[in-house]
Amino acid sequence: MTWIELSLAGGCLQTARNALSKSLVGQISPTLNSWSRFAFNLPLSTLLMLGLLVWVGVPRLSPPFFAYCAATAVAQLLGNIALVSAFRHANFAETIVLHKLEVVFTALVGVLFFAEAPSSLGWVGVVLCGAGVVLMNLGRQSGPQGWRRAFHLSSGSLLALLCAVLLVLASFMLKSASAQFVLANPSVGSERFTPAVHTLFHTTWMEVVILTVVLVLTRPQEFRLVPSHWRRMAMIGVVSFSGSLCWFWAYALTLVAYSKAVGQIEAVLALILALLVWREREVLGQLPGVCIVLVGIGMVLLG
Numbered sequence: 001m002t003w004i005e006l007s008l009a010g011g012c013l014q015t016a017r018n019a020l021s022k023s024l025v026g027q028i029s030p031t032l033n034s035w036s037r038f039a040f041n042l043p044l045s046t047l048l049m050l051g052l053l054v055w056v057g058v059p060r061l062s063p064p065f066f067a068y069c070a071a072t073a074v075a076q077l078l079g080n081i082a083l084v085s086a087f088r089h090a091n092f093a094e095t096i097v098l099h100k101l102e103v104v105f106t107a108l109v110g111v112l113f114f115a116e117a118p119s120s121l122g123w124v125g126v127v128l129c130g131a132g133v134v135l136m137n138l139g140r141q142s143g144p145q146g147w148r149r150a151f152h153l154s155s156g157s158l159l160a161l162l163c164a165v166l167l168v169l170a171s172f173m174l175k176s177a178s179a180q181f182v183l184a185n186p187s188v189g190s191e192r193f194t195p196a197v198h199t200l201f202h203t204t205w206m207e208v209v210i211l212t213v214v215l216v217l218t219r220p221q222e223f224r225l226v227p228s229h230w231r232r233m234a235m236i237g238v239v240s241f242s243g244s245l246c247w248f249w250a251y252a253l254t255l256v257a258y259s260k261a262v263g264q265i266e267a268v269l270a271l272i273l274a275l276l277v278w279r280e281r282e283v284l285g286q287l288p289g290v291c292i293v294l295v296g297i298g299m300v301l302l303g
Contacts, residue, residue: 013243040237068177079166090156096270125299132292192252
């Protein structure tokens with residue numbers, strides 16, 4: 001599969017995972033919600049890795065590889081908690097579109113730290129994305145009156161933007177982990193499937209350990225809710241496993257910004273779900289801003 005197909009599949013699967021996570025908002029805490037994503041993902045990623053070990057053999061794993069996996073795990077789980085928390089304070093479409101601004105943050109981080117500079121067209125796209133967020137804020141039904149509403153960020157908006165920043169960091173750390181795997185195992189071919197599987201497994205078990213310890217120390221009684229919601233939690237885990245494998249594989253094949261830009265299909269799907277499933281009529285007033293954001297994101301990709 002090419003990175004384009006993988007990114008499109010990752011965007012669609014991520015939409016499904018976020019929709020399932022939103023359905024549990026108010027019934028369980030954001031931390032347990034995030035725990036379910038990784039805990040029910042782990043058996044699948046473990047089986048896939050064991051199958052790969054039998055088929056390909058045991059690879060060399062270096063300390064830098066584990067360090068980048070740990071950095072990815074922390075950034076990704078914090079980003080997921082921020083996203084699930086944002087669902088409590090903002091509508092589904094607004095939350096998803098704001099957190100999909102990660103493609104813009106990816107361009108900025110790439111310039112500052114990874115020598116990946118967008119073209120002039122790409123920078124126009126960055127400016128358009130910012131203007132679209134301002135216009136989208138004007139379309140909200142809550143917040144200050146008049147022009148001040150355009151620059152008012154609610155707690156839900158701030159959490160969605162925090163999620164975007166954390167996911168950008170996770171993506172670059174993930175790509176670095178994959179690069180370290182290839183460096184330690186030069187025999188790995190150009191398909192990059194093997195690094196993606198090992199990175200997914202080691203990142204996932206770290207996330208499960210961290211969140212389990214946090215829950216045991218802070219909210220141990222929450223595990224009693226798992227039997228009541230395990231079906232949806234299992235669905236989140238299955239979709240998360242499939243989506244993460246697509247993203248991890250795509251990041252290993254191309255630039256992070258390219259993959260994330262193609263994955264903006266999630267924003268369009270989020271709008272459809274927000275209108276048809278959750279009846280979020282506020283979205284209608286935000287459509288002009290959302291469209292500008294999507295145009296800006298497309299220009300970032302073209303740039």
